[in-house]
Amino acid sequence: MPAYFADLDMRAVVLFGTLLYFLLMGQSLAQDFQVVSFNIRYGTPGDGENKWKSRRDRVMSIFKKYKDGIIATQEALPLQVDEILDEVSQLDVVYRSRTIDEKGGESNAIFYNKKTWRVIESETFWFSDTPSEPASKSWGNTLPRIATLVVMEHKPSGKKLRLLNAHLDHRSDNSRERSTELLLRKLMTEVAEMPTILLGDFNEEPEGENILRLKEYFTDAYSGSELEGCTYHNWNGGSHCPRIDYIFYLKSGLRLKEFVIDRWKNKFFYPSDHYPIVASFAFEQP
Secondary structure (H helix, E strand, O other): HHHHHHHHHHHHHHHHHHHHHHHHHHHHHEEEEEEEEEOOOOHHHHHHHHHHHHHHHHHHHHHOOOOOOEEEEEOHHHHHHHHHHHHHHOOEEEEEEEOOOOOOOEEEOOEEEEEEEEEEEEEEEEEOOOOOOOOOOOOOOOOOOOOEEEEEEEEOEEEEEEEEEEEOOOOOOHHHHHHHHHHHHHHHHHOOOOOOOEEEEEEOOOOOOHHHHHHOOOOEOOOOHHHHOOEEEOOOOOOOOOOOEEEOOOOOOEHHHHHHHEOOOOOOOOOHHHHHEEEEEEOOOO
16 A cells, blocks of 8 residues: 555544544543532621621632532522522522521522533422421421432533432531431432432531431542531631531442532632532443
8 A cells, every 4th residue: 555545544543533533532421510508697787897788709610610519508599599590690509498488598509501411300398397398397406407409411411410408407416317217218218229429518527427327328529638628617717626517428320529518718708608619520331
């Protein structure tokens, strides 16, 4: 074969290999997604310099930063939800307030990029003896506590994801224990198996009995030093504070790529009294 044609053949092989590489890379990237858990702190004038009006733009910076993924919030009031949607047009939301009025108080609003995700089903339930009864409370919690569960389709890959966003009681040990058992029943027995993420504000540190109970079934996305795992800084910042916010996942169908505690601030001021926590995942190929 003349050298000219041999060179053409070699260039064709290289070109084909390059195209195949980028095709496979594109397929791999199409399987990737990001999930954020963020207690945004309900808006109250009692927070003084940290009231919602003063920190609104800082919170919006977080939502704009992670607008391509899923942002699961705790304590979000309807006013805050509406302002986030107005400011970050790429997002849509699933939420139901914990009060009798569907849009009357705090919620576990789950924001998602509407080009990337489609909600298939959703449910909000109460941590009580009557979980389907709005505003119900039992087990020692003085306020209604809720979880919001969604099943979503990741449009680029066609994969389904189950995500549960929880906010457990901050005072009652009994409530957290009973709530943990309800979460496990919901996720481990009541629905079909699929890639699953459990996240939120659990109001309990890593050595707590209920966190250890969850870790019997789920993997904690954070694997660093507990001395540096701080998530609830109470407006003081820093890296030494309680870790009470978590992203857990079932390894079946998901691969963790990265976990970050986002400690961004604007000068000396923070978006919330909790840090956002961020996990990057890839759907595993069957």
